[in-house]
Amino acid sequence: MKHKKIWSLFLAFAMIFGLLGLSPVFAEEDTSLKTADILHTNDSHGRGEENQDKKELGYAKLKTYKSTFDNAILVDAGDTLHGTTFATISKGQSIVDLMNETGTDIFVPGNHDFNYGSDRLVELTKAGNFKTLGANVFKGNQALFAGHYVKEINGLKIGFFGLATPETKTKSNPLNTQGVEFLDYIAVAKQEVKALKDEGVNAIVCVAHLGLDKSSSQRSDLLAKSVEGIDVIIDGHSHTELKEGKLVGNTLIAQTGSHFNNVGDVKLSFKNGMLLDKKASLASYDSLKTLSPDSKILDAIKKVNEENKPILDKVVGKSKVDLEGTREKVRTGETNLGNLLTDAMLDVSGADVAMTNGGGIRSSIPAGDVTMGQIITSFPFTNYPVKLEVTGDTILKALEYGVDKAPEVVGKFPHVAGMTFKYDSKKDPGSRVYDVKIKGQDLDKAKTYSLVTNDFMAIGGDGYEMFKGSKEVAAYELLSEVLAKYIAKHSPVDPKVEGRVLDQVNDQEKPKENVKFTDIEGHWAKDKILYAVEKGLFKGTSESTFEPNTKVTRAMFVTAIGRFDEQLGSFKEVKENKFTDVKNDSWYTKYVNWAQENGVAKGFVDGTFKPDKEISRQEMAVMISRYTFNLKKQGLVYSEPAKFKDHKDIGEWAQADIYAAVAGKLIQGTPDGNFLPKDGATRAELVTILYNLNENFKWDAKKPSESDKKVDEKKDANKADDKKDQKDQKKAEEKSQEKKAA
Numbered sequence: 256m257k258h259k260k261i262w263s264l265f266l267a268f269a270m271i272f273g274l275l276g277l278s279p280v281f282a283e284e285d286t287s288l289k290t291a292d293i294l295h296t297n298d299s300h301g302r303g304e305e306n307q308d309k310k311e312l313g314y315a316k317l318k319t320y321k322s323t324f325d326n327a328i329l330v331d332a333g334d335t336l337h338g339t340t341f342a343t344i345s346k347g348q349s350i351v352d353l354m355n356e357t358g359t360d361i362f363v364p365g366n367h368d369f370n371y372g373s374d375r376l377v378e379l380t381k382a383g384n385f386k387t388l389g390a391n392v393f394k395g396n397q398a399l400f401a402g403h404y405v406k407e408i409n410g411l412k413i414g415f416f417g418l419a420t421p422e423t424k425t426k427s428n429p430l431n432t433q434g435v436e437f438l439d440y441i442a443v444a445k446q447e448v449k450a451l452k453d454e455g456v457n458a459i460v461c462v463a464h465l466g467l468d469k470s471s472s473q474r475s476d477l478l479a480k481s482v483e484g485i486d487v488i489i490d491g492h493s494h495t496e497l498k499e500g501k502l503v504g505n506t507l508i509a510q511t512g513s514h515f516n517n518v519g520d521v522k523l524s525f526k527n528g529m530l531l532d533k534k535a536s537l538a539s540y541d542s543l544k545t546l547s548p549d550s551k552i553l554d555a556i557k558k559v560n561e562e563n564k565p566i567l568d569k570v571v572g573k574s575k576v577d578l579e580g581t582r583e584k585v586r587t588g589e590t591n592l593g594n595l596l597t598d599a600m601l602d603v604s605g606a607d608v609a610m611t612n613g614g615g616i617r618s619s620i621p622a623g624d625v626t627m628g629q630i631i632t633s634f635p636f637t638n639y640p641v642k643l644e645v646t647g648d649t650i651l652k653a654l655e656y657g658v659d660k661a662p663e664v665v666g667k668f669p670h671v672a673g674m675t676f677k678y679d680s681k682k683d684p685g686s687r688v689y690d691v692k693i694k695g696q697d698l699d700k701a702k703t704y705s706l707v708t709n710d711f712m713a714i715g716g717d718g719y720e721m722f723k724g725s726k727e728v729a730a731y732e733l734l735s736e737v738l739a740k741y742i743a744k745h746s747p748v749d750p751k752v753e754g755r756v757l758d759q760v761n762d763q764e765k766p767k768e769n770v771k772f773t774d775i776e777g778h779w780a781k782d783k784i785l786y787a788v789e790k791g792l793f794k795g796t797s798e799s800t801f802e803p804n805t806k807v808t809r810a811m812f813v814t815a816i817g818r819f820d821e822q823l824g825s826f827k828e829v830k831e832n833k834f835t836d837v838k839n840d841s842w843y844t845k846y847v848n849w850a851q852e853n854g855v856a857k858g859f860v861d862g863t864f865k866p867d868k869e870i871s872r873q874e875m876a877v878m879i880s881r882y883t884f885n886l887k888k889q890g891l892v893y894s895e896p897a898k899f900k901d902h903k904d905i906g907e908w909a910q911a912d913i914y915a916a917v918a919g920k921l922i923q924g925t926p927d928g929n930f931l932p933k934d935g936a937t938r939a940e941l942v943t944i945l946y947n948l949n950e951n952f953k954w955d956a957k958k959p960s961e962s963d964k965k966v967d968e969k970k971d972a973n974k975a976d977d978k979k980d981q982k983d984q985k986k987a988e989e990k991s992q993e994k995k996a997a
């Protein structure tokens with residue numbers, strides 16, 4: 256709109272003055288309206304060639320597309336040089352050649368560009384005709400790359416600076432960044448903006464491999480919020496598809512998704528050298544596929560493939576046996592190829608356990624010589640192992656999920672190493688897995704293990720939602736490469752099916768903890784105690800004692816309800832700890848956080864939870880009531896209850912919940928008609944509430960497959976996240992205003 260106005264104004268003047276013969280003055284005004292296009296890609300992960308099925312454009316058509324612009328700068332925001340055999344056989348050189356031929360102007364390395372080691376990355380960028388930027392990347396006192404660069408185009412000076420993600424330390428094999436440091440990106444960005452301003456540029460563009468994932472602490476949206484003066488951020492890393500960019504303050508963030516599915520264009524418009532307007536858009540594969548490919552690049556690609564052929568034909572080692580990768584086999588049970596692969600994953604990562612999905616194994620390899628080409632045919636996906644820190648509970652959930660459809664043929668079927676487990680496919684989904692052994696020991700639900708899986712599952716792929724958000728400690732080269740090296744190292748390999756995963760009738764029923772408490776004989780709550788202990792909701796104070804009459808703390812009670820919810824399969828771990836007196840790593844922390852998040856327990860006005868404080872009967876009744884009726888929405892036939900004799904002692908804040916809990920037969924008063932709200936609750940009373948909770952209501956185990964969402968939900972999830980943040984904030988405020996709380 257703005258342009259139109261200025262233009263028509265100009266025309267009007269030109270007409271008037273033109274008649275007077277004064278037009279030359281205005282001719283100069285005309286040329287002051289200028290544009291520049293920043294074309295950009297990110298996270299192509301080694302995709303040099305076009306792939307029609309996967310809608311990947313490739314460099315041959317990218318070059319043609321660039322040539323349709325008069326004043327375009329081509330920028331790549333990283334994760335570019337690694338990810339396919341096309342790229343990896345030459346350790347990234349094949350992609351650098353294509354970038355050179357395409358006319359890439361600026362490149363900022365992503366975490367995976369370090370996959371060949373930082374020395375190799377520097378070597379590759381030196382071979383590039385483009386400028387590699389990374390203002391925050393240092394080795395000792397030495398910057399590995401230039402910080403900024405001014406590109407002149409159409410008489411304009413566009414200032415670029417680059418930022419790489421510090422997550423490279425873990426999202427590439429840590430060995431690759433030994434000695435490499437990633438400095439504080441905000442401080443670095445402020446310096447770079449100042450330096451570029453001092454050079455008198457017309458616009459400032461940050462090329463960043465930072466992304467928008469909420470799990471990342473250093474992100475492009477935070478950068479935009481914290482640093483003044485950045486006009487545009489060309490972003491990568493989170494694979495976010497921003498159709499029209501995302502405006503944060505005055506900064507426009509642009510990102511194209513991944514894998515060459517789109518090419519981004521940020522159009523900058525200037526008047527008299529002043530940036531007037533900036534617009535981000537994406538050209539999709541479908542809109543570009545009819546372009547004719549550049550023949551020089553096609554030739555270069557052909558040459559690489561020809562050169563790679565003998566390498567793919569190269570024998571990496573031998574196998575004594577046929578390696579079983581048939582679809583029906585790998586998706587329904589243990590196979591020797593699944594075992595070989597997970598052994599290799601364990602070997603490269605040093606993790607406690609390995610787990611990968613049968614759907615990632617695509618074909619068998621016959622006994623005899625094994626070539627690289629065969630391995631790639633079996634593992635064509637460019638997935639790579641990722642090491643996570645997870646609890647035993649998460650591993651168990653993953654195994655339950657992995658076999659919940661068995662014996663159906665499903666891609667999520669788990670192959671494992673470092674552990675063995677049994678499941679009973681006759682049992683209900685969600686309660687099939689038993690006898691899980693990790694390095695020969697029983698799985699400990701509370702213990703933290705290191706688990707190596709593939710990058711796809713690590714972010715919830717194939718429905719493995721329980722891994723999402725886990726702490727990632729390392730990532731490695733492609734699965735195919737890991738396997739090839741393992742075969743070479745152990746040639747000839749002879750993997751067997753050895754009973755790591757067994758579908759077996761579970762006739763042990765529940766492997767009962769042999770409960771032999773000496774202090775519950777004749778106790779009124781004996782049944783309830785046995786129920787809670789056998790179900791794993793509550794433990795004795797020792798192997799032989801339960802201490803039924805000992806008092807319970809607030810943390811103990813919340814933990815017991817949390818475990819009950821876990822067993823229903825609906826428990827969601829909440830990371831955020833809102834209380835000042837709850838440590839991040841206590842045995843009850845995750846349950847307290849969960850209870851707070853779900854309104855089961857609210858804590859005190861001063862921001863504390865007082866976990867070690869004795870719980871009162873009224874607090875206990877309120878919490879169980881909120882859990883049962885508010886959170887789980889259990890129905891209740893409610894008639895006005897008889898008031899307890901000591902009704903006046905019950906806090907006003909607790910009355911409604913207490914009478915609901917009484918009506919629901921979760922808790923009762925004393926035989927003489929009192930409730931004793933302020934008395935402490937005993938361990939016997941606690942297990943009785945759990946017992947009643949289980950008995951008096953109908954509980955459907957929630958099936959984990961309900962949350963079978965697409966992995967790509969990440970895309971554009973940021974708006975929703977922002978909203979949720981605001982909502983959480985509001986909730987917290989409301990809660991802190993409550994006078995009295997349980």
Ligand SMILES: [Zn+2]
Binds near residue numbers: 491
């Ligand atoms: Zn990345």
